[in-house]
Amino acid sequence: MATFKDFRNDVKPNWCPGCGDFSIQAAIQRAVANVGLEPEELALISGIGCSGRISGYINTYGFHGVHGRSLPIAQGVKMANRELTVIASGGDGDGFAIGMGHTIHAFKRNVDMTYIVMDNQIYGLTKGQTSPTSALGFKTKSTPKGSIEKSVSPVELALTAGATFVAQSFSNDLKGLTSLIEQATQHKGFAFINVFSPCVTFNKVNTYDWFKQNLTKLDDLEDYDATDLDVAKRVVHEHNGLVMGLIYQDDSRPDYQSQIDGYAENGLTFADLEMNEETFGKL
Ligand code: SF4
Numbered sequence: 146m147a148t149f150k151d152f153r154n155d156v157k158p159n160w161c162p163g164c165g166d167f168s169i170q171a172a173i174q175r176a177v178a179n180v181g182l183e184p185e186e187l188a189l190i191s192g193i194g195c196s197g198r199i200s201g202y203i204n205t206y207g208f209h210g211v212h213g214r215s216l217p218i219a220q221g222v223k224m225a226n227r228e229l230t231v232i233a234s235g236g237d238g239d240g241f242a243i244g245m246g247h248t249i250h251a252f253k254r255n256v257d258m259t260y261i262v263m264d265n266q267i268y269g270l271t272k273g274q275t276s277p278t279s280a281l282g283f284k285t286k287s288t289p290k291g292s293i294e295k296s297v298s299p300v301e302l303a304l305t306a307g308a309t310f311v312a313q314s315f316s317n318d319l320k321g322l323t324s325l326i327e328q329a330t331q332h333k334g335f336a337f338i339n340v341f342s343p344c345v346t347f348n349k350v351n352t353y354d355w356f357k358q359n360l361t362k363l364d365d366l367e368d369y370d371a372t373d374l375d376v377a378k379r380v381v382h383e384h385n386g387l388v389m390g391l392i393y394q395d396d397s398r399p400d401y402q403s404q405i406d407g408y409a410e411n412g413l414t415f416a417d418l419e420m421n422e423e424t425f426g427k428l
């Protein structure tokens with residue numbers, strides 16, 4: 146049986162020392178080994194940004210896609226080969242700016258896969274501009290007087306758009322993040338984890354210390370019920386999106402694939418494709 150070491154390769158990450166993305170890489174390697182996967186049973190699809198490099202740093206099938214397009218590729222991979230466990234990963238700019246349309250539709254579509262966003266509230270690869278998750282008033286090279294836009298709250302967006310598994314974590318909590326990724330890969334449907342991943346080089350506001358002081362662990366809240374959507378929305382909103390843990394899980398909704406006639410028995414077959422060709426030909 147594979148261990149997390151089997152998911153290592155000899156490519157040295159070129160992330161800055163201290164970047165939160167290192168922990169996310171380690172958590173994915175641990176989680177997929179813990180749930181019993183072998184390297185050839187996993188596909189990791191990434192977008193563009195510092196975080197997008199992750200698909201080259203883990204010993205498994207990898208695809209470094211174009212900006213904002215990790216989700217359509219990942220959903221296609223899963224539909225074409227249902228035996229694979231599929232993880233898509235990218236940054237806050239990738240997922241909530243150029244890729245936002247895909248993200249919303251993936252939340253509601255519920256393909257059986259996992260999406261991990263490495264959220265550093267800034268564009269790191271292009272050396273520090275305001276991103277969709279940057280806070281109001283956030284000063285960067287692109288907003289020197291402070292951002293005048295409200296930030297996107299990824300988990301609130303996911304809850305509203307119909308995601309069936311919504312969680313949030315922090316790179317500093319390797320154990321908690323590993324556990325959430327294990328749960329996400331075993332969830333039957335689309336699982337979303339937003340991970341606060343400090344950019345130590347360009348974001349001097351949302352630092353490790355800032356997150357330690359501002360994040361609330363859902364486990365510390367008395368009687369928090371992750372199966373109640375109304376409770377999840379209320380609690381996340383009350384904490385301004387700054388919560389950690391499993392926020393919401395709905396096991397009752399069927400995933401996308403299982404609602405397609407014959408998919409459970411055969412997957413997508415050439416016969417299906419021919420049928421689609423005929424159908425499209427008549428349009
Ligand atoms: Fe990480 Fe920021 Fe460096 Fe990119 S620029 S590798 S996000 S610390």
Ligand code: MG
Nearest residue numbers: 236237267268
């Ligand atoms: Mg970013």
